[in-house]
Amino acid sequence: MTKGTATELYQALWTSADVLRSKMDASEYKNYLLGLIFYKYLSDTMLVHSSEMLEEKTENLDEALDMYREAYADDEFSEEFQSALVYEMSYRIKPELTFSALMEEINNHTFQREHLQQGLRDIEQSSNVFEDLFEDIDLNSKKLGATPQKQNDTISQVMKALDNLNLANYDGDALGDAYEYLIGQFAEDSGKKAGEFYTPSQVSTLMTRIALANKEDKKGLTVYDPTMGSGSLLLNASKYSNEASTIRYFGQELNTSTYNLARMNMFLHNVDPENQTLRNGDTLDVDWPQDEPTNFDAVLMNPPYSAKWSAAKGFLDDPRFASYGVLPPKSKADFAFLLHGYFHLKNDGKMAIVLPHGVLFRGAAEGKIRKALLEQGAIDTVIGLPANIFFNTSIPTTVVILKKNRDSRDVLFIDASNEFTKVKNQNKLEEKHLDKIYETYLKRENVEKYAHVATYEEIEENDFNLNIPRYVDTFEEAEPIDVVALKNEMKQTDQEIEAVSKELLAMVDDLEVTDDTKDIIDALKEVLG
Known part of the structure; x- marks a missing residue:
């Protein structure tokens, strides 16, 4: 079992999906594969660490398993050893239920999926950190096979495809990035369903760079994503902080499967459990968090576009919405998500949210909310993104940057709708495009046919309509014909x-x-x- 390169790791993990690809949708098989990868990671890490505790450290998983079995069977030593292991790892797996031991069963044709199910259950019960983590892995599903034996065979094939990797051999960045790569690949295969769990990396990069600008050296930075999906947008903050190990992550996700995916993603990026506060719940229905801290240095959001919500009258008394006097319409929760995130932003913090263009110009209640935000100087920047860069929609989107306590009420408009490279069926923002947007954001100057700093008076003259073409003229005159x-x-x-x-x-x-x-x-x- 060799370490190999990051590329080989990515390829090996993606190839292991081949077993499941013909049996079910990517949106379904991702739960099996990512869950099994995480189980193997926990098993491999525990075996290598246990060998170190026994003062005979080895990265050979077979040797480590033999040592672990021996220590586990020693009546005089076992209880003390297991207690120390759980204290240091927060979990333990019985020797016979480790991934390596189950592989021995597979090779001996004695494997039963119930053994794997027990191993998953033992981890879930070892600590509330892992509670219900694997509940989406239904090893009795008919999609794995029509009979118990066929289900056994399918799971065995996936495990065989992963067996040559020692996942304890990769540091958090390599393995975490590989996990992110897989999530991205599943998103591409899932099409519209990808919006439930994934923000394309180039959009995450843009939002995070802007939100963390001038906060790169801050210790104990707090980052919040109330629609966190798989946690990719949250975790991206570590790449743009010089104090990444001190970042505290706060996130909420409605979909339970996706919430569990985010929890695994945090562990695989080596985020200390004390630095992650994640919750499975409805962001709009009940305000969270309500315990300290409740406001954050950076708020990053990619909520579901124009989702429905209750808009019940009681929300007019909710401190998130009360000061605006109206509620976003039932049929479009875009501003409800925006106001929730803005409510939880620190006075010196910065928020970046992806939304459909409708929030820039729609009237009625949304128009009143937009006007109120502009009057208080909350809307700092509006960035128009290209169409077809998200997997779940082909429509062009906008990134809105918000701040509190600004000295000015002007708004920077950036029209980056033509800044992309065509890749297969998707448009992609490359590094040069991201750099151009970021540098334009920092300079905050007019750029012909690309950016414009609009005064409050100019926006007021436009009846608080923020439609980008009103402020950035990208019209190109046709060359005169000779x-x-x-x-x-x-x-x-x-x-x-x-x-x-x-x-x-x-x-x-x-x-x-x-x-x-x-x-x-x-x-x-x-x-x-």
């Missing part, structure tokens, strides 16, 4: 056609006429003549 040159070009083309026709007619005259070809040759002469 009529004389065009006439000469057409004359030359006609002459060339006449010359070629004469040549072809001469060639046709040389053809031998037979009963079979006479009609064809006459037709050619008529066309060319």
